[in-house]
Amino acid sequence: MDAKRRSFLKSTAMAAACSMVTSEAGFSLPVLSADDGLPDGDGLTWNKAPCRFCGTGCHVQVGVEDGRVVAIAGDKAADVNKGLLCVKGYHVGGILYGKDRLTKPLLRKDGKLTEIEWDDAIDIVAKRIMDAPDKFAFYGSGQWTIPEGFAAQKFMKGGLGNNHIDPNARLCMASAVTGFLATYGVDEPAGCYADLDECDVLITWGNNPAEMHPVLFSRVTDRRSRGETVRIIDIGTRRTRTTDAANDYLEMQPHGDVAISLGIMHLLIQNENYDKSFVENFCNFRGAEADTPTLQGEAISEEDFRKRIAKYTPEHVEELSGVPADKIRMLAELFANREIRITSLWCMGMNQHTMGTAINSLVHGVHLLSGHFGRPGDAPTSLTGQPSACGTVREVGTLAHALPGGRVVAKPEHRAQCEEMWNVREGSINPEPGYHTVKMFEQFTKPTSEGGDINTLFVQVTNPGQTLPNLNALFNSKDGLEDKFLIVSEVYPTATTRLADLILPAALWVEKNGMFGNSERRTQQWFKMVDPPGEARDDCWMTIAIAHRLFELGHEGMKNKDGEFIFAVKDENGKEIPVWEFEHYYDTNVDKHLFEEYRAFTTMKHKNLAPYDEYVAARGLRWPVVEQSDGSWRETKFRFAAFDDPFVAEGQEFEFYHSSSNDGRAQIWFHEYAPPPEMPDDEYPFWLCTGRVLEHWHTGTMTRRVSQLSRAMPTSYVEMHAEDAQAANIRQGETVVIESRRGVCELPVWIDGRGRPPRGTIFVPFFDETKLINNCTLEAHDPFSKQPDYKKCAVRVVKKSTAKANATEMVHS
């Protein structure tokens, strides 16, 4: 039997046998006998890929046999995870094989979904755009690969001259970006994960890495097992698994982080034990303008800074944050000690915050003021939740105001540079920033007659129907919006496809080539290893195919200056390869072409990338990656520090070479504490905090199709303090109704569960598409980053019987 035929027989047998297996046990078990055509390890090949899930960026080894992923191993050559993974990573192969994979384009006709051909689907999209190019919006995510994001960016801003492109990362790390920009004048962390191996103190600010970034957290806790001492200080609004490993737990009120960071800086200044030489040489002080605050702020003197911060005494901070004054003094003493190394970690707690930009800047400020910066182990480190939030969103700039490589649409020279590099006509790029996420969905869900000027929305690689805040306002209904058209590229049916007019089946993870960029500036690459099911296709191909159809329809923007298609790819003989036809898409490596084009954009902000082939050989490289005299490419672990960063000027110890004050210095910000926009009151007496759990990633569309993960955490729930539950006569496991001013959500109660909120606070993970907690959350957002606050709003917890009675009463009245 030839290999091909054997392989075919095996894959059919596997498909048949596994249906048997799943129906019996609920687990997809490997079966032992090797005679039934199931995988047997013969012809098993291994290849590297970054994990599909969070921003940690672990590398996995993917075991493929007969065209199917059958095994996963931690990649021992990967510096990020050193051969270890987390429970999601070990089961990442299973996400490809949910039985309800979307395999055919589906069009909603008279309310019913019908299968259509790809050609017709691309036609429909292209025609809608052609009819009203400025009413089209493109919504993506930090799960876009770098080439996918770059293609979308070029298509929108370079081609259509339309800036309505934004990613769900707006909801995830936009405040981290504005925090970095405000402080260093350039985005992304200076340090890297090596800081975790060196720090003496690890402070987690509203962060639960034990569950959200477990590989990074165990990198720290495993040091303890080896006999090293690491003090972990957990500052949070509820007890978590991170608290279990922490030496100190400082429980704060929501928004308490702002007060705590101000309190630490106040003590450092008052006790005169901040790092004077570091501040004198490398920092300026900054405050917000009185009238219209900007991200740049205005220079203030050290004297002024002292005056402004004077009122944040430990006692006042205790009042604002709920953290005892002694503990504020303890933190300040730690920061005053230059003998130790301190790393701060944060993620959504500080980003999903109406003072997100402020708190990000303040924590950077604490590190700068104390000089705990730039030495290995001394780092303010912002983590990301998505695999390419950094690589695609922040570096390629798929945000409504941004252009690739740290450029912005508002600056004429940046637009000119991009037009030049894209070889598109002068003036192609629109100088007005487009709609950010919340605004984009407001404009889409507002009827055209009332000024809702987005009428076609294309969603790729994300699930806004579950993740937007205040879903009742921003997503849940399409009534009265019959003229509007929602296009969703997806791998599974989701909360978003519920309302889609056109569903495009997408290829997932190792079913396509890709590149991601993780939280420590590491750019990673992988190759396609298996075929997508049915007619599922690459997101990048969709963008190019739509662009080409517009090109055929005569859209001027789809032509470059030479009249050629903007995504034209040529072979060695200069002949164009028709990559817009899917059967020819893999005739060449489109990713490589796009990446090489994109590389040219990255040098302006010193985020230099190496050629594509360097990434093929490596387990990712941290930018700036600079070519050495021997032709090799060197990555950079620590930015702005002379001992490692090649761009620091000769003779300088540190240089912030993109400083917003143009003097090589970083900014230490002062921000006044402000209370959260919505606080518990008599009517809605509880704080609601939302988040994730270890076993599920994001909206759970992938992880909830893996039996081991689904079994471990089958449903979302509400964590509640035992005494609150007792007071309301609520029992363990009972389903209650969470009500906010915006919506309701029914959830079972878990008392003394995995996390333990204090009295007056409840916590709900958002992964469960059958229990949409974002019906309740608030869309209030940070003024600079436009990132909403999912971590705090006011709700009440109502027993189901009472809720029903209330509802009936309302109907009757």
Add this chain to the structure above:
Amino acid sequence: MNKRITTVFLSLVIAIAAVGYFVGIGDGVPVPDGFHDSPLADRELNQTGGDAKLIEAVSYAEIAGTQMGPTQSWQMVPKTLPTRSYDLFAEIKPSEEEKLASSQTRSSRRAYNGAPPVIPHAIENTTDAACYACHSNGMKMGNLKASVMSHQFLANCTQCHAPMAPAPFRDVDASVNTTFVGLPAPKAGKRAYPGAPPTIPHSQWMRENCLACHGGGNGWAGMESTHPWRTNCTQCHAPSASLDQAVASDTIPMLPPLEVVGE
């Protein structure tokens, strides 16, 4: 009259029982004097500087953060947990049936060969020390067996091992429709010839402790080594460099063949 005697007799019995009951529960242990009163252990701990017979009961949530352990009075008495005797040199005859049963149990807990096994029991939200208590060296109690950790101690067990559903959600339907089929466990290592020591058919990564599965008192039935006294497994059993991700090349690099000039 008879009736009266019976009544008196029964009253007496009740009285004695009542006295006996109170004497019995007294037993030198202080009694809490009211519902909201501080529990006895608490008071006793304060009075006697930690040498108490009882320790305060805490909720499961509080266990992780509570100093616990044997009371001083218990520690005074030397005690050991009963351990099973294990004869290193007893003859071991692994049977095919046992091996099959063990393999099936093992594979039922893994998505594919090499996947970290799921935790086949519910876990309270305790610390890793709780896992380690049973799984460091493994144990058997009645029909239950705790497997031995096959890797070094790592500080976050649930990072890799998925537990069963938390207690309040045990009845939630968690079934999943999937077509994923994992790589099965190898049946046996390859032998160069009958009698040759078999090669190791799986990766050694995270399986550094061979005896976790292949021997000791708590290994897997049917998979035990027949010669557990030999302590250097890889002396005879060759590992696989490719499974261990130890080499990058597919072919074994060799010098080119000799060039022999023909006639």
